[in-house]
Amino acid sequence: MSTLEIRGLKVSVDTENGPVEILKGVDLTIKSGETHAIMGPNGSGKSTLAYSIAGHPKYQITGGTVTLDGVDLLDMTVDERARAGLFLAMQYPVEVPGVSVSNFLRTAATALRGEAPKLRTWVGEVKSAMAALSMDPSFAERNVNEGFSGGEKKRHEIMQLELLKPKIAILDETDSGLDVDALRIVSEGVVRAKADNDLGVLLITHYTRILRYIKPDFVHVFADGRIVEEGGPELAEKLEANGYAEYVSK
Amino acid sequence: MSTLTTNYLTPTGREEAWRFTPLKRLGGLHNGTFKLATRNTLALTGAAPAGVTFERIGRELISAESVTDDVIVGRIHEAASEVTVLKIAANTELAEPISLHRLAGGLTDAELSRVQLRIGANAKAIVIIENSGDHLLAEDIEIICEPGSNLTVVSLQEWDSKTIHAGRQHAIVDRDATFKSIIVTVGGDVVRLLPTVEFKGQGASVELLGVYFATAGQFFEHRMFVDHLVPNAKSRVNYKGALAGQDAHTVWIGDVFIRAAAEGTDTYELNRNLLLSDGARADSVPNLEIETGEIVGAGHASTTGRFDDEQLFYLMSRGIAVEDARRLVVRGFFNEIVSEIGNAEIQDRLMTRIDQELEKAGAQ
Secondary structure, eight states: OOEEEEEEEEEEEEETTEEEEEEEEEEEEEETTOEEEEEOOTTSSHHHHHHHHHTOTTEEEEEEEEEETTEESTTSOHHHHHHHTEEEEOSSOOOEEEEEHHHHHHHHHHHHHSSOOOHHHHHHHHHHHHHHTTOOGGGGGSEETTTOOHHHHHHHHHHHHHHHOOSEEEEESTTTTOOHHHHHHHHHHHHHHHHHHOOEEEEEESOSGGGGTSOOSEEEEEETTEEEEEESHHHHHHHHHHOSHHHHTO | OOOOSSOOOOOOSOSGGGTTSOGGGSTTTTTTOSOBOOOOOEEESSOOOTTEEEEEEEGGGOOOSSOOOOHHHHHHHHHOSEEEEEEEOTTOBOSSOEEEEEOOOOSSSBEEEEEEEEEOTTOEEEEEEEEEEOOEEEEEEEEEEOTTOEEEEEEEEEEOTTOEEEEEEEEEEOTTOEEEEEEEEOOOSEEEEEEEEEEOSTTOEEEEEEEEEEOTTOEEEEEEEEEEOSSSOEEEEEEEEEEOSTTOEEEEEEEEEEOTTOTTOEEEEEEEEEEOSTTOEEEEEEEEEESOSOOSEEEEEEEEEOOOHHHHHHHHTTTOOHHHHHHHHHHHHHHHHHGGGOOHHHHHHHHHHHHHHHHHHHHO
16 A cells, blocks of 8 residues: 655746746645646646656755655655556656667666566566557567657556556546547556556546546646645546536636 | 868867867877877777778778868878778678777777778678777778768767767668667767768668767767768767766767758767766757758757656655666667667676766765
8 A cells, every 4th residue: 555645835937037836836646546637727847746756867856755665755766666666657658779678677677676577477577568568579679769659659658557566557548549449559558457456546637538548546636736626536527527627717 | 290281270178169178188199199009909809700801901992982171181191101091892791790900008008999891792791890998099990881881980988087089980771771870988088089971872771879878077079070971871860968076078969961962861869968967067958950941850959957756756666766766768679779789798897887877976
């Protein structure tokens, strides 16, 4: 049983005109097995929340705390946070030229498990993870995210989620750029990871369509750098009908 | 060392071709103020396969196939007492690479090494030249590719830290021949190599690939010249370098000349440099001179940059520690070219060396 606890989180980024505050005090608690959807208009700070928790150097934490099972994440380097059990599925996964998917996955698994996975079982593990996401085996020999289509990048992110078995996963607009089939395949991967590992999920999205596949237990509306409304799945239906206008005008 | 009969100008450092080179560190190779060694250290590894001969021939029995305006190459042509000749007979297809290596040399006197590699018509081969240890070496390798041949030459500069190496690898590429050069420079104090190409016949294709990694105080210069003299030839240049540490200095010059007669030329050259620390300097100068507009394509690109923070963040967000992430990125950067060598043992050895260079740089 794990708990990610975000308290009063304030985050700024440096701009030409000095630091600008993006997150203005975020409170959120995510436990194993729970799915929290964060929904909000573009520019409300949803992705900033994701990247700040993961430790991207662009974001300065100016206040608040983030802990995983009581341990301060903000004090850790990016890789330490991952080893503590955090995973970020990125909206725009980064190309790493010359590094094959198989080499990357094995290096990551070695880092997270503290020892190199046994080659024989590992190959099978990767194969079945890829098959589960309808990915061609040749994928393993391609360079990380290089020349991947939008859908391939997202499948690759969710394949890592299934292989690396984090405690808490943040999915940053994993649904963006996916067609209906890819959305279903990717969503099924998330549901599997939840079932297999009792994963806690923070699902960041602009649209409600992914919530048909990944049922949220809680829905949080994000606007202007903070959570402005919270509720159950019914809140998503209200957003579907009314949009974000009421929150943006506040 | 005796004076040259041909009138070469002794470089002063103001000449375009010498303006980056630290002449004082060349061990006198540029001005003849060195003691001439009598050794010839280039040796064949193992026995020559069928269709291949490796021999040393007196200078008077073999003339140079090319001219040069480089004073060091000129001195080799005049003063080297013998020529090492590797010949691959026409129509020979070799499954295994031919390996050459250098025996122990030294730094107190200079070896002038003159080499000819000749591949006969329609033959196919890979030649690997492995350089290690400490040498004071001036070297000219003429590579003659006869019509329809297919030759890959891999040249590995895994020198120890004091080596001074100035050389030319000049390919003369005849009709429908394919020539690929892979030059790797990861060791030495001063290494200055001239990979040059002279197209002799139509339909020929050349690829010049290279990687280099300079750490504190090392100077590595790679200065290509691709001379498109004839129509319908193709050339590709791709060099990748990394630098780390105080006064690590690399120079890449890509001169491509498309002469008026060279209609249908297709050429592209690329140089990428990865600056891994402060205090290092990468010079990168592509030059394209075009005398005819009737070409398929001509282009160049040159970039010099630091680690991509987004790449490191992505890898680290998967639990990979920063040193391992850096190593992955650097290995990946070089992999595009190292993987072209086509020999797993050498590729692994080079990647390990690259890891060590990176580690050395990180420790500073």
